[in-house]
Amino acid sequence: MLHMICCVKQVPDPETPASQFKVDEATKKVLPVPGIQPVPDEYAILGVEAALRIRDAVGEAKITILTLGPEAARDAVKHALAMGADEGVQLTDAAFENGDSFATARALAAAIKKLEPFDLVLCGRQAPDWDVGVTPSIVADILSLPCITRASNVKVSDGTLQVERVLSDGFETVEASLPAVVTVSNELGEPRYPQLKQIMAAAKKQVSVWSAGDLGVDSSQLGAAGSLLSLDRLYVPVQDVKCEFIEGETPEESAEKLAAKLREEKLI
Amino acid sequence: MAPSVQFPGNVFFYLIFVSALVFFAYSAYVRIYLLLLGKPDLRLDRLWERIVSFVPLVLVIWRVIRPRYWYSGVLHLAIFWGFMTFQLNTINFFLEGFSDDLSFMSWASAPWLAYFPVMQAFEILTLIGVVMALARREIYKPPRLSLNWDARIILGFIGILMITDLFAVAFQIAIEPFSHSERAFFSNAMAETFKGTDVDVLKAWHTTFWYAHLLDFLLFLNFLPYSKHLHIFTAAPNVFFRRLQPTGVLQPIPNLEEQEVFGVGRIQDYTWKQLLDGYTCTECGRCQEACPAYNTGKELSPKEISHQLRQQLLVNASDLLPVPVLNINVTGERGVPLTEAMGFNPIWDCVTCGACQYECPVFIEHIQAIMDVRRYLVMDEARMPETAQATLMQLEQRGHPWRGTPLGRTSWIEEMGDVPMFDGSQEYLFWVGCTGALSERNVLTTKAIVRLLNQAGVSYGVLGAEEGCCGDPARRLGNEYLFMLQAQQNIELFNTKGVKKIIASCPHGFNTFKNEYPQFDGHFEVIHHADLFAQLVKQGTLKPQEALAQKITYHDSCYLGRHNNLYDSPRRIVAGLPGAEAVEMPRTGAQSFCCGAGGGHMWVEENPGKRINQERTEEATATGAQIVATACPFCLQMFEDGIGAVPEAAEREIKVYDVAELLDMSVAPASAVPEAAKADPPQGQSEEPVQQ
Numbered sequence: 001m002l003h004m005i006c007c008v009k010q011v012p013d014p015e016t017p018a019s020q021f022k023v024d025e026a027t028k029k030v031l032p033v034p035g036i037q038p039v040p041d042e043y044a045i046l047g048v049e050a051a052l053r054i055r056d057a058v059g060e061a062k063i064t065i066l067t068l069g070p071e072a073a074r075d076a077v078k079h080a081l082a083m084g085a086d087e088g089v090q091l092t093d094a095a096f097e098n099g100d101s102f103a104t105a106r107a108l109a110a111a112i113k114k115l116e117p118f119d120l121v122l123c124g125r126q127a128p129d130w131d132v133g134v135t136p137s138i139v140a141d142i143l144s145l146p147c148i149t150r151a152s153n154v155k156v157s158d159g160t161l162q163v164e165r166v167l168s169d170g171f172e173t174v175e176a177s178l179p180a181v182v183t184v185s186n187e188l189g190e191p192r193y194p195q196l197k198q199i200m201a202a203a204k205k206q207v208s209v210w211s212a213g214d215l216g217v218d219s220s221q222l223g224a225a226g227s228l229l230s231l232d233r234l235y236v237p238v239q240d241v242k243c244e245f246i247e248g249e250t251p252e253e254s255a256e257k258l259a260a261k262l263r264e265e266k267l268i
Numbered sequence: 269m270a271p272s273v274q275f276p277g278n279v280f281f282y283l284i285f286v287s288a289l290v291f292f293a294y295s296a297y298v299r300i301y302l303l304l305l306g307k308p309d310l311r312l313d314r315l316w317e318r319i320v321s322f323v324p325l326v327l328v329i330w331r332v333i334r335p336r337y338w339y340s341g342v343l344h345l346a347i348f349w350g351f352m353t354f355q356l357n358t359i360n361f362f363l364e365g366f367s368d369d370l371s372f373m374s375w376a377s378a379p380w381l382a383y384f385p386v387m388q389a390f391e392i393l394t395l396i397g398v399v400m401a402l403a404r405r406e407i408y409k410p411p412r413l414s415l416n417w418d419a420r421i422i423l424g425f426i427g428i429l430m431i432t433d434l435f436a437v438a439f440q441i442a443i444e445p446f447s448h449s450e451r452a453f454f455s456n457a458m459a460e461t462f463k464g465t466d467v468d469v470l471k472a473w474h475t476t477f478w479y480a481h482l483l484d485f486l487l488f489l490n491f492l493p494y495s496k497h498l499h500i501f502t503a504a505p506n507v508f509f510r511r512l513q514p515t516g517v518l519q520p521i522p523n524l525e526e527q528e529v530f531g532v533g534r535i536q537d538y539t540w541k542q543l544l545d546g547y548t549c550t551e552c553g554r555c556q557e558a559c560p561a562y563n564t565g566k567e568l569s570p571k572e573i574s575h576q577l578r579q580q581l582l583v584n585a586s587d588l589l590p591v592p593v594l595n596i597n598v599t600g601e602r603g604v605p606l607t608e609a610m611g612f613n614p615i616w617d618c619v620t621c622g623a624c625q626y627e628c629p630v631f632i633e634h635i636q637a638i639m640d641v642r643r644y645l646v647m648d649e650a651r652m653p654e655t656a657q658a659t660l661m662q663l664e665q666r667g668h669p670w671r672g673t674p675l676g677r678t679s680w681i682e683e684m685g686d687v688p689m690f691d692g693s694q695e696y697l698f699w700v701g702c703t704g705a706l707s708e709r710n711v712l713t714t715k716a717i718v719r720l721l722n723q724a725g726v727s728y729g730v731l732g733a734e735e736g737c738c739g740d741p742a743r744r745l746g747n748e749y750l751f752m753l754q755a756q757q758n759i760e761l762f763n764t765k766g767v768k769k770i771i772a773s774c775p776h777g778f779n780t781f782k783n784e785y786p787q788f789d790g791h792f793e794v795i796h797h798a799d800l801f802a803q804l805v806k807q808g809t810l811k812p813q814e815a816l817a818q819k820i821t822y823h824d825s826c827y828l829g830r831h832n833n834l835y836d837s838p839r840r841i842v843a844g845l846p847g848a849e850a851v852e853m854p855r856t857g858a859q860s861f862c863c864g865a866g867g868g869h870m871w872v873e874e875n876p877g878k879r880i881n882q883e884r885t886e887e888a889t890a891t892g893a894q895i896v897a898t899a900c901p902f903c904l905q906m907f908e909d910g911i912g913a914v915p916e917a918a919e920r921e922i923k924v925y926d927v928a929e930l931l932d933m934s935v936a937p938a939s940a941v942p943e944a945a946k947a948d949p950p951q952g953q954s955e956e957p958v959q960q
Binding site for chain 2: 013015016017018019020033034035036037039040190192193194195196197199200
């Protein structure tokens with residue numbers, strides 16, 4: 001039976017009003033906004049949707065949801081289970097905290113390895129918290145699997161993977177052998193709305209919780225300790241908009257003044 | 269003497285009498301059995317009110333005789349009372365059919381003879397009613413009616429029933445006048461014209477009309493269960509067992525978490541009372557004539573919804589009953605899912621404005637019937653328009669329906685500063701609502717309300733970031749589960765904070781807190797700001813002073829007006845503005861026309877057709893008003909959009925304000941003119957540079 005693993009993530013609400021978004025520059029942390037709860041990353045949820053569509057097409061498949069994050073991150077797993085996924089695994093450990101894409105990928109790859117046998121790993125194209133979008137590629141690299149990014153359509157037939165992927169100027173369709181890692185883009189369409197019965201069933205489902213020890217990865221490879229990147233400064237950029245009207249008697253005069261101004265500002 | 273008392277007439281009489289009764293009993297059994305398949309719903313609260321109101325609502329058919337439908341009212345009154353009075357005659361007719369000794373004439377001749385002229389008058393009245401009804405169907409043909417043979421047959425039966433009786437009595441008098449036969453004044457006059465005819469011929473005619481009357485009555489009785497005119501039997505119980513709560517209330521699903529199916533996916537999942545609604549609908553189409561969706565070219569017709577209630581029950585009857593079912597005059601398709609029979613689009617077209625229910629003479633509950641299917645679509649099948657899905661997802665994840673708003677719940681508080689937080693020491697909780705806090709235009713109303721509350725010295729506090737969604741959008745979009753969670757959460761919060769009284773600025777929240785939270789044991793005293801401010805103006809606490817010399821038309825919000833009977837307060841506020849001239853739209857008060865935003869439609873894409881808000885804006889524009897006043901944030905937004913879409917409204921720069929904003933403009937000293945008014949700088953002082 002086809003086994004698909006979907007990596008999901010709970011993120012600070014990307015639709016937090018800009019006026020409410022605040023960071024603490026001293027601790028280099030994003031401050032939670034009162035009354036605004038974290039939400040599941042929509043790209044990752046589309047990965048779950050892609051898996052469900054594959055299952056609808058092939059008839060039988062197992063879908064496991066994997067997340068890395070604190071207790072509260074379980075909401076994303078529960079949401080994916082409510083959509084129709086079968087099992088959930090959550091990686092929670094102090095050792096995972098504050099990791100960059102590399103450290104996180106090591107933990108995810110180890111968990112995926114532990115979930116073997118699997119055929120397909122589905123992720124969102126990028127999470128809207130840091131918008132880096134490289135973790136799935138690193139996971140694929142660690143597991144020595146093909147990686148196809150920004151999918152708009154994912155199909156599995158006769159043991160092969162067909163992926164339509166989004167390019168800047170169109171689409172391309174590629175094939176790969178299984179197992180593989182695929183990241184899904186918003187062009188896939190809308191994720192399904194969970195049926196109430198499934199929401200209730202998901203609420204009752206147990207989500208396995210694995211620590212760093214369960215993965216058998218040295219904690220020096222994980223979290224802040226295993227990160228290759230370091231955060232120098234976190235701040236909200238100040239956007240200064242200055243509006244100036246160029247006056248002139250005639251259109252020619254206005255244009256001349258505008259050109260002079262632009263040259264003065266070294267814009268042309 | 270009735271021709272049935274001698275052989276062979278008696279054999280014939282007994283035969284058809286018994287077989288007619290047997291067949292009627294079968295038809296009634298099928299229908300009652302089907303009704304009892306429905307879910308239980310005890311409708312005996314406020315029993316005394318039900319009994320007392322039976323007189324005007326059933327005996328005087330008060331809701332049928334609306335001024336707008338006076339013609340139908342008059343003809344119904346004539347037929348209804350004529351028919352009712354006539355039934356004494358029917359009883360006598362059958363008694364007489366068995367034996368002359370049983371007839372009223374033989375053992376109660378005095379009252380019977382006194383009844384005679386009354387009966388004959390009512391027979392004539394009934395015939396007039398029948399002619400009026402036929403004229404309406406065949407000549408005037410109002411589009412709201414379903415013109416079909418059903419009605420013609422029924423009217424024919426009733427007409428023939430009266431005519432055959434008048435003739436039978438006339439021939440009887442002509443054969444041998446009985447004592448005081450002049451009291452049957454009409455038949456007596458007819459008998460005069462038969463004078464000189466051979467007695468045998470007269471007897472033959474009498475026998476013919478007597479049997480014609482008998483057959484007509486029994487056929488009529490047996491046709492009724494197969495006709496939409498079954499309302500003759502069901503209207504009275506349907507009115508008696510009507511819901512006495514405000515029409516804006518949706519019913520909870522008991523033990524929601526233990527249900528197998530959510531909402532109504534099969535016809536037998538409705539309650540018995542909802543199925544009775546189906547039997548009772550006569551397809552008069554008044555609901556359809558008032559429906560904003562139908563009137564703007566959408567697929568929904570509330571008449572079709574109640575029609576389907578009956579059709580779906582009867583067409584699937586053979587799958588539900590242990591006996592074979594005879595299906596005559598049933599048009600539905602058997603075995604089709606209810607969602608298909610009702611239609612996906614119609615189910616989503618409904619704005620829950622309640623105009624249909626207000627118009628229905630027999631209190632059919634269209635909204636709940638539609639919402640039950642919507643619940644099934646959402647919770648069971650997860651099938652809904654994309655925009656509805658996005659809204660529900662948004663409500664679930666972010667606790668408010670305004671996706672992408674640049675505002676936070678406390679943004680307006682930060683801008684105003686010094687807004688008291690509710691801590692249990694104040695009298696009122698001012699519930700700002702999602703729209704009042706998160707939609708830029710409606711924040712202006714919220715600020716006006718706060719200024720007025722401060723000015724009047726009202727003791728109040730707000731919840732700020734702790735406020736969530738009241739639950740109205742989730743409930744109206746069919747996600748009862750989400751609504752339940754939101755309601756329970758709010759009730760817990762209110763109880764923890766010590767909330768007793770709530771000021772609501774949105775009629776939807778107002779309705780939900782006031783009428784629906786008690787379903788979850790949340791009991792609070794709820795007041796809408798229009799009500800509160802009208803009181804404060806009356807007391808002299810708030811004094812409108814600045815002149816607002818404009819023509820103003822007030823638009824009734826469905827959830828304030830029709831659903832909660834609050835029509836006067838906002839009008840009193842408008843009327844109290846110095847210099848203001850209040851004008852009314854043609855559809856006003858209880859017959860107001862929805863803005864198009866109810867039932868979750870503030871966020872759900874409207875199906876193809878004219879936009880409802882455009883229709884309403886045109887109506888407002890035609891009054892000549894310069895200002896449209898509302899008391900609902902959704903109506904306000906719908907009019908803002910509508911004004912942009914109606915060229916005349918845009919050209920005349922019609923403005924829409926909440927009554928609180930208008931009051932604020934008039935009460936506040938000139939220095940504190942609200943932003944809503946400032947947003948429209950006087951001509952000649954435009955700050956925009958002149959473009960070349």
